[in-house]
Amino acid sequence: xxxxxxxxxxxxxxxxxxxxxxxxLGVAQPTVSQALRSLERELGVQLFHRIGRGMxxxxxxxxxxxxxxxxxxxxxxxxxxxxxxxxxxxGRLDMAVFPALAIDPLVDLVAQFRKAHPKVAVxxxxxxxxxTAASLIRDGHCEFVVSHLPIEGxxxxxxxxxxxxxxxxxxxxxxxxxxxxxxxxAMPDIPMVLVPRGGGAMGDSIDSAMRRAGVRxxxxxxxxxxxxxxxxxxxxxGGSLVERQLAESAQDHAVVRPCxxxxxRAFGLVFDPDSLSAVGQAFVDLVRSANA
Amino acid sequence: xxLHLVTYFVxxxxxxxxxxxxxxxxxxxxxxxxxxxxxxxxxxxxxxxxTGRRLTLTDEGRSFEVAARRILADVDRAKSKVAAVRxxxxxxxxxxxxxxxxxxxxxxxxxxxxxxYPGILVRVVATDGPAGVHTALRRGEAEIGVTDLSVEHAGMxxxxxxxxxxxxxxxxxxxDGLPNPVPRSLLPSIPLVVDLTxxxxxxxxxxxTDGKDLDIAVDCAHPSATWELVMRGTGAxxxxxxxxxxxxxxxxxxxxxxxxxxxxxxxxxxGEPSPAAAAxxxxxxxxxxxx
Numbered sequence: 343x344x345x346x347x348x349x350x351x352x353x354x355x356x357x358x359x360x361x362x363x364x365x366x367l368g369v370a371q372p373t374v375s376q377a378l379r380s381l382e383r384e385l386g387v388q389l390f391h392r393i394g395r396g397m398x399x400x401x402x403x404x405x406x407x408x409x410x411x412x413x414x415x416x417x418x419x420x421x422x423x424x425x426x427x428x429x430x431x432x433g434r435l436d437m438a439v440f441p442a443l444a445i446d447p448l449v450d451l452v453a454q455f456r457k458a459h460p461k462v463a464v465x466x467x468x469x470x471x472x473x474t475a476a477s478l479i480r481d482g483h484c485e486f487v488v489s490h491l492p493i494e495g496x497x498x499x500x501x502x503x504x505x506x507x508x509x510x511x512x513x514x515x516x517x518x519x520x521x522x523x524x525x526x527x528a529m530p531d532i533p534m535v536l537v538p539r540g541g542g543a544m545g546d547s548i549d550s551a552m553r554r555a556g557v558r559x560x561x562x563x564x565x566x567x568x569x570x571x572x573x574x575x576x577x578x579x580g581g582s583l584v585e586r587q588l589a590e591s592a593q594d595h596a597v598v599r600p601c602x603x604x605x606x607r608a609f610g611l612v613f614d615p616d617s618l619s620a621v622g623q624a625f626v627d628l629v630r631s632a633n634a
Numbered sequence: 635x636x637l638h639l640v641t642y643f644v645x646x647x648x649x650x651x652x653x654x655x656x657x658x659x660x661x662x663x664x665x666x667x668x669x670x671x672x673x674x675x676x677x678x679x680x681x682x683x684x685t686g687r688r689l690t691l692t693d694e695g696r697s698f699e700v701a702a703r704r705i706l707a708d709v710d711r712a713k714s715k716v717a718a719v720r721x722x723x724x725x726x727x728x729x730x731x732x733x734x735x736x737x738x739x740x741x742x743x744x745x746x747x748x749x750x751y752p753g754i755l756v757r758v759v760a761t762d763g764p765a766g767v768h769t770a771l772r773r774g775e776a777e778i779g780v781t782d783l784s785v786e787h788a789g790m791x792x793x794x795x796x797x798x799x800x801x802x803x804x805x806x807x808x809x810d811g812l813p814n815p816v817p818r819s820l821l822p823s824i825p826l827v828v829d830l831t832x833x834x835x836x837x838x839x840x841x842x843t844d845g846k847d848l849d850i851a852v853d854c855a856h857p858s859a860t861w862e863l864v865m866r867g868t869g870a871x872x873x874x875x876x877x878x879x880x881x882x883x884x885x886x887x888x889x890x891x892x893x894x895x896x897x898x899x900x901x902x903x904x905g906e907p908s909p910a911a912a913a914x915x916x917x918x919x920x921x922x923x924x925x
Contacts, residue, residue, distance in 0.1 A: 439855075439859075441856060444856035445858070445859070446862075449859050449863060452852065452859075452863065452868070453862075453863055453866040453867065453868045456825075456851055456852065456863075456868045457867070457868070460825070460851075463850055463851065463852075463853070464851065464852040464853065465852075466852050466854040466855060466856065466859060467831070467853070467855045468856060533748075533752070562748055562752070562755065562756065563748065563755070563756045563757075563758065564755065564756070564757045565736070565757075565758035565760075566759055566760030567731075567737075567740075567760055567857075568856075568858065569736060569737070569856075569857040569861075570736045570737055570740070570741060570758070573737050573741050574741055574744070574745075577741050577742070577745045578745065579741070579744060579745055579748055588858075
């Protein structure tokens, strides 16, 4: 197995086929197909089903993704051995973040990290099924996961708690609402802008509390784009439930209030301490010192 | 059982006889009598006692009357629900787009639509680029796409809405000494926060580089984290002017040279749109607030 074959294999996975991979790598298509076929020959198994002109991963192909990413990271780490003599860390910080948690303190930690290590490229990716958090790390898809805690099947993984997430209500400017927490049963009669129920324990507990309080929300807009919630509130489209710090950042423009009862859940950074790269170790050090 | 037989039965009860009921229904007396006998035959029971001068309900007739009135009320409710949707007092509309347009122009379009049609739920479905918009439309997951009209949309209806300018949002610490507008040739020297998995962003950076490598500081899949990272000085990003100005208030907004823009519009499947979709198109193409 050659490093180049692994790189091409991942490019085909990430770019949905030979064409995209060749374009992304800046090489000719036959070069990619050839490399892929020889990798399959060597492994004695097909990595992709060729369906029409499409490429669909086989089970064997799936099993190769995680280890391949680990290979790329480790190769990057070897390059670090030599470049780090100059005292600067290079390489890649690779993390998958649950969408609701792509906020502070994580964003701030990433900004600080880039300031301290400007030669490190950061991949601030996303994942949507929290029950897969542990396997994302174990299979080598990424080095860090940021997820609500506790995570399922986290045995042997290390967790650094980053904070507690809380949901607040945000309403359009000028909404007449008394100061202080808003009891669910006393929510104003204003249409809501919501993201779809993403599963996850947080959404479930909010749902059941609303049912208990006998609240029937008038839902005006349901959007998959989380980043559009607050702008929609400010545009007067309705109220929304948003992460506390997002609400606080908007309190000069929108009417924001805590909910009663409060909905909180801890979240944190998860990683495998036994396979930490030099870049990963530097990030863990930064997070620990910020938490101290 | 035919619905019209139920209607006839209730009319006979309400008018106290065949003659008046037939008049109110605009049918002949014999055909109404015939219809009632058909109903009785189908139900296997006698609904009216015909021995006296007046037509009176039997016990079975009285219990059928309760059921019949409930059925007619159900029918009315069903019709009015459909009418509410047809007349845009209720219902829902699904719109599909990707992060390039999730704020501008989608929020303004949705705001105008909801202020005109407050009873209609708007569902915004996210996808990863123009091809995803087509897929969602073809699968019926959405009826309207908000997308880049410079891309091929064969076989679809396209409706131009607005020309969207893309600008560079630069953190204050990186903006010093940067000319305005920023020549595209300077981009490779500026650390960037962009989403490489988002196909349109990736396309843009390909278009921007002229083969030169960009300095990707953070490949960020979360738009609101991108805005925060820009404002904290991690790097610059390319965004629609309206998004740069509203979401990154502490960043400097610079045009590019040559300038960069894309035509934004609606795409729909060929064929007649639903009433809500037609209303959305009308509101999107009518520049006024529609309030």
